Amino acid sequence: MNFFRRRRPLHVGPPALALLITLAGCSSADDSPTAAVPSPGAKVTKLCDDLDRALPAKVDDLGRRDPEPASALTAGWGNPAIILRCGVVRPEKMNDPEADGVEVNGVGWLLEKQDDGSFRFTTTLRTAYVEVTIPSGRTGDGMAPLVDLAPSVKKAIPEGIAD
Numbered sequence: 001m002n003f004f005r006r007r008r009p010l011h012v013g014p015p016a017l018a019l020l021i022t023l024a025g026c027s028s029a030d031d032s033p034t035a036a037v038p039s040p041g042a043k044v045t046k047l048c049d050d051l052d053r054a055l056p057a058k059v060d061d062l063g064r065r066d067p068e069p070a071s072a073l074t075a076g077w078g079n080p081a082i083i084l085r086c087g088v089v090r091p092e093k094m095n096d097p098e099a100d101g102v103e104v105n106g107v108g109w110l111l112e113k114q115d116d117g118s119f120r121f122t123t124t125l126r127t128a129y130v131e132v133t134i135p136s137g138r139t140g141d142g143m144a145p146l147v148d149l150a151p152s153v154k155k156a157i158p159e160g161i162a163d
Helices: 014-025 042-054 136-141 144-156
Strands: 074-077 082-086 100-104 107-113 119-124 130-134
Touching (some): 107 144
Antiparallel strands (some): 082 130
8 A cells, every 4th residue: 555646636627616715705713793592482582572673773882793693682782792682581690689780770780790700781670681791891881881771671671570
């Protein structure tokens, strides 16, 4: 067996070359944000659809840049992205009587500092849970993103207790 055989040159025709160029352009190495899409029931999904339509184009002066996979249940702004997910499950931390909470322009939020320095806020006393994650690089502006999001949440997600 000869491992050093002479190899013939590879000839690639135009159709194969076009396919290679197309595949190379579909690289997944882009820097699009990603977010897990929640899977709420029909009632909450309708509320989240309403919220998606009411969301501002800018949050904290950052343009909208939705995460992948595309869904009306998720939204994003900037890079690194502030991520909103609507229809999330009730956070376990809400059972803790010592949990930190804030109110921003009439919307209550559970505050959770994450190990990576980011903050996760989840609405309280609304009929659907809305989660907003602010990456560590954007936490210097405090709750400015919540100020921008509060009018949309108030408009689309009624006060009450989520199921």
